[in-house]
Amino acid sequence: MDASPLHDGSAVPPDRPASAASLSSRLLLLTILFVMLAEILIYLPSMARFRISYLEARIELADQAALALLAAPNGMVSAELENELLRNVGGKLVAMRRQESNALILSDRQELPMLGKPVDLSKWMWWEAIVDAVVTLSGNADRYIRVVGPSPRDPQTRIELVLPTAPLAEALRDFSWRIFSLSLLISLVTAGLVYLSLQWLLVRPMQRLIGSIVGFRSAPEDARQIIRPSARRDELGLAERELRVMQQDLRHALTQRARLAQLGIAVSKISHDLRNMLASAQLVSDRLAASDDPTVRQVAPRLVSAVDRAIALCAQTLRYGKAEERAPEPEIIALRDFIEDVAAGLGLADDGGICWHNAVPEDLKLPADAEHLYRVLNNLMRNAIQAMPGNGDLRAAAAVSNGEVVIEIADTGSGLSETAKSHLFEPFRGGRNGGSGLGLAIARELVRAHGGELELVRTGPLGTTFRVRLPGIG
Incomplete structure (x- = not known):
């Protein structure tokens, strides 16, 4: 045996899948993949929010630098203090505008390139923020960015500043790395917990079911291979109980x-x-x-x-x-002459007591195994003769209906008993006139092997009719 029995009646599958192809490994990889995908969907808005927060922090520092400029006599500061204020802000230019006063400007007096559309922190859209963050992180943004936003102290006061994008891109890369590390950690922990849960709840019970199936296939006569259901009330528990019933029935x-x-x-x-x-x-x-x-x-x-x-x-x-019948070898048969040969073999032409009628059309042909068809018709007609001791009418008719050739054998005998009708095609039980019933059982097997059917149409004191349905030509 390839499978070794376990204490619980199951067996270890002889051909377990490789670790990478196992269900557990696939569940683990899919869990990690889905968690990482969820983290990416969370990461993009988070990165955009980080960029906005970075710029808002620079606006707040610029506002403080502007306050230092306001506190100076005549709004004038030394070049050293101006550079220190700009260095603290991290920008190249700071401006504060009020409605009742002119703008106050701090600048490092370097010529700045032409700047594009400013980033207005008072009215930004989240999809624009995501796109701008991705462009900045990829290094395709301009060297400088102009930011406009309200003062934290006074919403009527607007602060403008010009920032280099390199520090912002570096901060975004640091933020992305931290998010990636945290996401990977969360993914691994989540995947591990999901893996252990699925391993305990699904994979191990399924392996137990598979082991029982493989073991039972190897030795169905061994009662130890029948699974012992657990006390689970879920679908797997139901599968275990149904498998046990099926194994018991199949073993029996x-x-x-x-x-x-x-x-x-x-x-x-x-x-x-x-x-x-x-x-x-x-x-x-x-x-x-x-x-x-x-x-x-x-x-x-x-x-x-x-x-x-x-x-x-x-x-x-x-x-x-004996062994089962050979497969049919169909050939084209002229049915009227063929039935006439069967009747001659039964001596109907020489029997003056039984009136024989061959109502099969002369041009009717069908594909069938000649030997098999002869045995079927011979059995039906012989049974009909035995049902009419002395005299009677025996009639054979045929027609084409819905692509099938329908043959009917009718007699005027006394009909079948109730016992014979209830066990008509069962060997040793369904015989008529004291027969064994093997002939009808074998005849039905031969007809079904052709893709057709043998059936009882009617029976009674006025006679019995059997019908043979066989596939027609084409």
């Missing part, structure tokens, strides 16, 4: 099948030996039939009939117990 069916197979072999051997014995009895009964004793001559036909039925039963049992 396989055991019964094995016993029936052994019984069938024994019956076949008995039938074979019994047929040889009955052959000797048939010779004796034939000699008794030729006796001059009136009493013997009266009893002999019944004895001969009983021996013939016993031999036929043994022969049918042996045929049924």
